[in-house]
Amino acid sequence: MSVDKDIMTATAAPAVASGTAQHPGSAGLQLKGITKVLGGRTIVDDLDLTVHRGELVCLLGPSGCGKTTTLRMIAGFLTPDAGSVQIDDQDVTRLRPEKRPTAMVFQNYALWPHMSVFDNVAFGLKLRKLPKAEIVERVQEMLELVNLTHHIRSRPARISGGEQQRVALARALVQRPAVLLLDEPLSNLDAKLRVRVREDIREIQQRLAITTVVVTHDQDEALSISDRVAVMNGGRIEQYSSPIDLYRRPSTKFVGSFVGAMNAFPGTVRHTDGTLVAVLEGRVEVPVDPGDSAPGTSSSTGSEVGVRPEDVTVAENGAGAPGTVSRVIPRGHFTEMVVVLSESGSDQPLTVRAYLDNGDPLSVLQDGAQVRVRFRSVLLYADEVLT
Numbered sequence: 001m002s003v004d005k006d007i008m009t010a011t012a013a014p015a016v017a018s019g020t021a022q023h024p025g026s027a028g029l030q031l032k033g034i035t036k037v038l039g040g041r042t043i044v045d046d047l048d049l050t051v052h053r054g055e056l057v058c059l060l061g062p063s064g065c066g067k068t069t070t071l072r073m074i075a076g077f078l079t080p081d082a083g084s085v086q087i088d089d090q091d092v093t094r095l096r097p098e099k100r101p102t103a104m105v106f107q108n109y110a111l112w113p114h115m116s117v118f119d120n121v122a123f124g125l126k127l128r129k130l131p132k133a134e135i136v137e138r139v140q141e142m143l144e145l146v147n148l149t150h151h152i153r154s155r156p157a158r159i160s161g162g163e164q165q166r167v168a169l170a171r172a173l174v175q176r177p178a179v180l181l182l183d184e185p186l187s188n189l190d191a192k193l194r195v196r197v198r199e200d201i202r203e204i205q206q207r208l209a210i211t212t213v214v215v216t217h218d219q220d221e222a223l224s225i226s227d228r229v230a231v232m233n234g235g236r237i238e239q240y241s242s243p244i245d246l247y248r249r250p251s252t253k254f255v256g257s258f259v260g261a262m263n264a265f266p267g268t269v270r271h272t273d274g275t276l277v278a279v280l281e282g283r284v285e286v287p288v289d290p291g292d293s294a295p296g297t298s299s300s301t302g303s304e305v306g307v308r309p310e311d312v313t314v315a316e317n318g319a320g321a322p323g324t325v326s327r328v329i330p331r332g333h334f335t336e337m338v339v340v341l342s343e344s345g346s347d348q349p350l351t352v353r354a355y356l357d358n359g360d361p362l363s364v365l366q367d368g369a370q371v372r373v374r375f376r377s378v379l380l381y382a383d384e385v386l387t
């Protein structure tokens with residue numbers, strides 16, 4: 001798939017240190033041009049990825065984009081048709097899974113139901129015929145780390161889903177792998193537990209400083225635990241950045257829409273009398289409030305304008321593109337509003353969001369209110385056919 005990555009930001013995005021700054025050491029994991037064809041289709045397509053030692057990276061993307069296939073090639077359950085996998089500078093591309101310094105936590109945990117928590121965690125160490133005393137010591141150490149010593153004799157069916165998840169994590173970590181792999185580790189948990197367990201995973205990962213790759217289709221999960229996120233689409237990585245960079249500076253329309261909400265219109269930006277203006281659909285002119293404008297926006301040739309809902313401001317008076325409020329939706333800590341721009345040739349509405357800590361100006365507006373619309377920041381894509 002060809003993706004035009006040419007994008008400019010019309011107002012400043014915060015300068016954010018990427019994960020690389022936190023992990024200046026050498027690569028813990030390197031994928032070089034890995035490709036996998038399954039059932040006659042290219043599922044992973046010439047993919048490069050470097051994960052620094054001790055870094056947690058999420059592979060994020062929609063269903064079917066090749067995340068799990070990539071993870072399975074790292075673990076050795078699948079062999080790439082082309083390219084290489086390196087762990088701590090050692091080429092492991094042709095090694096069998098059990099010969100690789102990796103450990104995987106599966107989506108369904110894959111615990112042995114007839115074995116105790118202790119035996120589940122000890123299983124791999126027994127296979128490796130380690131001395132009994134060492135096995136006991138290592139298993140206890142891991143169960144302490146995941147806070148499960150009180151369940152050491154329990155069977156998996158007797159403990160909660162979150163606890164089963166921690167047993168699976170302990171079973172992987174007890175192997176002391178160089179790279180920890182987690183495939184949708186939270187998908188079997190309810191929403192509240194998911195937040196707690198993902199924080200536990202992050203804390204343990206940081207405490208052990210273990211190189212980790214997590215597969216998820218949940219952007220919230222990816223943004224909250226990762227040093228860097230690789231957004232995948234059609235077997236390729238479209239962007240690989242820190243969570244904040246990914247949100248503030250999405251490099252393609254696909255990434256902008258997949259990570260967070262985005263209003264996208266055909267259009268461009270231009271400077272008129274020293275003011276930056278977004279021109280949507282060739283006719284609606286929306287002023288962009290001066291920030292630290294990125295260089296180059298005055299001579300842009302982009303054809304798609306993206307605006308985050310929180311970067312739209314509306315007021316009953318003043319300058320701005322005229323619009324009509326068609327819906328006000330209270331959403332707890334923020335209010336969402338749908339606005340139809342009066343001069344728009346299409347019926348595409350604009351979603352606006354105001355947070356309570358900004359004084360929530362939207363909550364005083366009613367359906368049908370006439371408003372003036374301005375933008376605080378826009379993203380300009382050079383190619384509208386990105387996905």
Ligand SMILES: Nc1ncnc2c1ncn2[C@@H]1O[C@H](COP(=O)(O)OP(=O)(O)OP(=O)(O)O)[C@@H](O)[C@H]1O
Pocket residue numbers: 038039043061062063064065066067068069070217
């Ligand atoms: N053995 C196989 N033979 C043929 N096609 C396969 C095989 N394994 C996976 N695929 C296809 O490869 C594509 C990518 O699968 P993969 O599991 O890597 O996606 P994913 O991004 O992890 O998606 P999900 O989030 O749904 O698990 C899917 O369309 C899947 O049907």
